[in-house]
Amino acid sequence: SQQGEEDPQALSIQEGENATMNCSYKTSINNLQWYRQNSGRGLVHLILIRSNEREKHSGRLRVTLDTSKKSSSLLITASRAADTASYFCATRNYGGSQGNLIFGKGTKLSVKP
Amino acid sequence: GAVVSQHPSWVICKSGTSVKIECRSLDFQATTMFWYRQFPKQSLMLMATSNEGSKATYEQGVEKDKFLINHASLTLSTLTVTSAHPEDSSFYICSARDVLAGGWGETQYFGPGTRLLVL
Numbered sequence: 001s002q003q004g005e006e007d008p009q010a011l012s013i014q015e016g017e018n019a020t021m022n023c024s025y026k027t028s029i030n031n032l033q034w035y036r037q038n039s040g041r042g043l044v045h046l047i048l049i050r051s052n053e054r055e056k057h058s059g060r061l062r063v064t065l066d067t068s069k070k071s072s073s074l075l076i077t078a079s080r081a082a083d084t085a086s087y088f089c090a091t092r093n094y095g096g097s098q099g100n101l102i103f104g105k106g107t108k109l110s111v112k113p
Numbered sequence: 114g115a116v117v118s119q120h121p122s123w124v125i126c127k128s129g130t131s132v133k134i135e136c137r138s139l140d141f142q143a144t145t146m147f148w149y150r151q152f153p154k155q156s157l158m159l160m161a162t163s164n165e166g167s168k169a170t171y172e173q174g175v176e177k178d179k180f181l182i183n184h185a186s187l188t189l190s191t192l193t194v195t196s197a198h199p200e201d202s203s204f205y206i207c208s209a210r211d212v213l214a215g216g217w218g219e220t221q222y223f224g225p226g227t228r229l230l231v232l
Binding site: 035040041042043044045088100101102103104105106108 | 119147154155156157159162204206208221222223224225226228
């Protein structure tokens with residue numbers, strides 16, 4: 001079953017603008033991860049934030065985590081056309097198949113030059 | 114970083130034939146590999162968990178006789194789609210966890226995916 005739910009499902013912005021994507025999840029977590037997927041390609045791990053962290057930065061990426069609301073956000077600053085991709089949040093299913101990742105539905109980001 | 118490869122990257126086959134997809138961890142050992150399926154514009158759905166030297170664990174609704182998984186070594190898992198039908202057309206992605214990463218192996222690497230089209 002899907003653990004994470006991202007919103008918006010699709011986001012279209014101009015190059016240089018910031019993009020914010022949100023993710024909500026249902027169960028307790030140890031960490032939450034964000035992945036990127038270019039069209040028809042595999043996934044690339046972007047960032048992992050642990051349950052005891054509230055914010056984490058990596059380059060132009062900023063991730064926040066609110067465990068009380070069971071939600072996370074991914075902010076991409078100063079977006080570029082190359083950031084066009086689908087972004088997924090994922091949580092670890094510790095009670096299921098040996099800790100597989102459960103992915104949200106994803107946000108499709110389109111950055112126009 | 115660690116690399117996971119998949120072969121083939123895409124395959125077109127006739128209905129009724131079987132297709133084998135390989136997933137390899139290139140520079141680390143993976144006792145556990147995961148197979149996901151992704152339909153167009155949708156998220157990844159776990160199909161099964163592949164364990165080296167033992168039977169795979171399938172998710173509810175996934176036919177084990179349809180999707181045969183073999184994890185013969187610490188670096189190779191294969192998914193065979195038997196008697197493929199057009200509805201099996203999808204993007205199949207494997208991932209592997211680095212056993213040396215410890216704990217739950219939060220370091221999980223994904224293959225580039227295999228696109229299957231069944232005519």
